[in-house]
Amino acid sequence: MKTKKLFTFSDTVTKENIKEVMQQAIALELATIPTYLSTYYSINRAQDQDALYAKIHGQLSQSGILSPAKIDELAQELKVDILVYSNKAAALIMSVVIEEMLHLALACNVKQAVCQTAPDLMGIGKILSFPTQLDGHIPEFQINAAKLSLNQLTTFLQIESPEPFEDPYKDKQLLNTIEYKTIGRLYELIIACIKEDFPGPYDYRPQLLPPDDSGRARPFYSQNSMNTVHYDREHNPQFANEDESGGLLGVYDAKSAIEAIGRIIEQGEGKSDDQQHILEWGENKMPVPMEIVDGKAVFWKGDYDDTGKELAHFAKFLEVYTFGGYYQEKFSKIHGLDDFFSYFVYDTDANPKIADYTASNNKALALCSELGNAVFAYILLMIETCYYKDESTQYDLFMYGIHKSMIWLLSEVGNKINKYTYAKDNEAYRGALTFEPYSFEQSSLRPKAQIMNLVDQLAKADPGWIWATQNKYDSYFPALPDVGLDYSIIADMPKVPSTPYTHH
């Protein structure tokens, strides 16, 4: 499949091109979100444990090798392997998604302040489609919207790699000398330019800011949610994100701009000053996993962010990769079992298209995906609008729009779309969000009206979505703010009596 290049890395960052480079950095942070979400939604993280046990028990029994007592014991052990791993893998991926949302806002703050130009998220959303790649990242690698697998986790590790890495297939490509770059190196170029040419202070422009003691409510960023909580084998809750790992930062001068960028680098790649795991390739041309001792991955000091408490994105993904490989091998050695991932990963196609769904005459699936794409585009529009509005309006947009869209609307679609099935090239697949660009410009209706039209169409195509059109559930889609492509906002939508916050 032909990949679409998202943008080109710059070799140098100057005061003349920093605006374009910051837009590239924003595009990079934004692109990770649908990439990771597509994998997150492929995981069945809380399945019926009794049904799972019965399935494994049946497979072990059919093999006729083990005693009944051993089958009981082993089925229980394998069930817990699956339940704990799947829930933890999903929680760690979601914890990274949440921090990527933070990084997106931090990069937008930097562009808004340093470049005195608002971020163009809708412009990125119009060209972002899968598969994609980071053009100019050396070596280039394909980024798929795909289900959880060791290959997909390898892509995640490449994205978050703290050090330049070699292309494991470079010999086949007959490349003798290759220059290498990472995302962190791009940010280092930006920092150097800011130090040299943009000392500040910068003129005021709206940013997404952290809470302070002023009494203004700024609920724009929350490190954790129940979706980042997972459970150990004794079912004790574990929290993927630490409170001290840092949130939003206002950018007012070079110092705060560099601090914001530093936060992005450290949360993503870890601390480069200390020993940390890096992306190394094994003889099988797959990443070398971490060491496992007594059932736990052995982390190094540099695997954590600057708080020393929370793992950086790279280390989180390496842990998921390590145990995924560990359990895959364990299951492969037990007669009668399926592939480890097949027990909890929905069988979705890589980089699916709405055209695939339409071609298989599954109208509800096509509409469901289109609704997901529209909601994702609307999230981008609402975030972008925040950079033109005062704090009161930002509060409204986040509380009534962005939080609701991420937690409930996009998740509702992303978690339910896999109930649909379709066929492509004589293969049966589960449905998945396609994360294709959604153009609100295709209609004269305002974006929210277009979303509501899609909800209505979906409810007609699949009665399972009728709830979304009922008054009883008007706190879902109907309660979204009404934001125009020109950043205009319809007043009193949603209607919230006695709120101290108002749209502007």
Next chain:
Amino acid sequence: MSELVNRELHVCMGLNSCKNTGYSGNNDCAGMGDCSTAVGHPCHTLNECKGQGGCGIFGTTEEFCHPGQNECRYQGSCGVPILSSRFMAQGPNKGLSVWQLARIRFEEKRKENDEPFGEAPQPYGPSNDYVNTLRGTTGQDYSSCGQSGSRSCSYINNPAERKVAADLRVLKMEQESAEKLPESLSNCKPKKNGY
């Protein structure tokens, strides 16, 4: 919507302000109501009115520190009722009981205003079984928000043993939360509303 007009709305057991304002309408005193009267909602940003956000699962640290104290519609944190098993997902009180924090805040407010209140029907708040029994439902999950594998669960294979283990784990959290309640309160900054 008649609930909105005719009843005092609160998010859980033991958080009512008057006689007969609990779910069943037969409590003797403030703080003795048996369950929430707030319009049921599953989670963050989906509440109907002021004071109807539960909290703990989705939301911000400030929201988690002030369960049921949201100012307006759609500004609430997590769902209602607040089961005894629900814990906070972030902030200084991470992993500790939401209901107990809501209750102690309720008690503090009553004391400040020199208003009486009674014991809650359950010392640590309602369990899922309790709410099902009270509301005449069977096996309904009132835990809210799809807890990604509820705390009131375990991986033990035998369902009966599984429930016993889960109940013990929840009880341990409830007892730990009770011990740490003064610390939990001091961990939270005063709530600041509006501009």
